[in-house]
């Protein structure tokens with residue numbers, strides 16, 4: 001086939017409908033959708049994520065001497081370092097005339113200069129000089145860019161994306177991150193899907209048997225995933241923060257003989273068994289012992305399951321505990337940030353944890369979870385669903401997000417006439433702050 005035709009065809013495939021269908025008309029910040037829009041709770045979930053939370057943005061070491069462009073929850077940000085070397089985040093949109101601040105430069109240590117008319121901002125977003133207008137510029141002290149509060153935890157920069165005052169970061173970041181005896185390592189990747197679809201997938205352990213069957217860790221352990229069962233997991237809500245996944249009917253197909261389900265199950269509709277073959281069991285016995293989960297002991301709130309806003313907590317195939325964030329980037333793109341935490345009992349285990357993570361475990365975990373990306377990226381969010389009982393967790397998750405998130409509580413409080421709205425809106429007007437910035441008079 002000619003190269004031209006090939007290009008068109010791959011473009012058509014790339015543009016295939018998937019993920020969230022953007023609303024043709026401005027909506028109220030929810031999925032809205034077209035005339036075929038979803039008529040269930042999905043329509044109410046914001047396609048660019050919940051705002052009133054701390055989110056992991058990027059590793060601190062990525063921010064050097066030059067400004068760095070980054071997208072979070074659809075907002076375009078620029079990161080640079082202040083005079084003390086701390087990472088700060090401003091909107092990338094220059095409040096003067098909209099130039100991209102990340103295209104600018106840090107001529108003076110701790111200050112960011114716009115590439116257009118050289119407005120120069122400090123870490124509070126205040127214009128401290130307008131190089132093209134001279135020292136008497138009236139913009140100095142009056143022009144202001146929106147600041148996104150940042151904090152460094154371990155070697156990651158977290159950003160407060162809310163319009164209200166930031167909550168203590170300990171509310172949104174797993175407790176073990178603050179324990180000096182725990183080692184936390186991290187990797188991240190992009191999935192071509194919406195944050196909520198990614199979040200739902202992280203809690204959807206029933207895809208393990210199928211989606212990850214050829215991942216290296218699954219090949220080694222012949223792990224059939226969550227025990228097969230036609231029932232969904234039990235769940236438990238912990239305040240407004242967590243929706244835990246409790247045990248499911250793991251022994252549903254267990255035989256009376258040994259109390260466990262057979263590796264292969266027979267499906268009369270196709271007159272065949274799944275998994276198709278048993279050869280993976282050849283070495284599984286050995287690797288299953290090597291890759292025994294040994295999760296951290298946690299408080300109930302930070303147990304296994306969903307934690308607001310988009311964190312899934314799981315035990316890993318090796319030792320330790322995973323926290324997987326699905327951070328919205330664009331409506332159809334998510335940054336999947338995975339932290340792996342382990343408490344090494346001694347220095348030898350510590351070095352093994354660090355070395356094995358660098359040598360092969362980070363790759364193995366990437367290899368495992370990228371199967372989800374391949375499976376869910378083409379999923380449509382707006383088509384009608386026919387849910388099974390094993391999807392019960394996502395019905396609860398959607399309802400939890402819609403009723404218990406800070407964003408939802410804030411809206412409820414506003415409707416109830418409470419000006420405090422859960423968290424106090426910043427002075428100066430959140431509308432202006434939410435876009436590019438403002439000129440203070």
Ligand code: FES
Pocket residue numbers: 094095096097098099114115116117118119
């Ligand atoms: S657009 Fe940035 S200084 Fe003019």
Ligand SMILES: [Fe+2]
Pocket residue numbers: 201204207208211212372
């Ligand atoms: Fe999966």
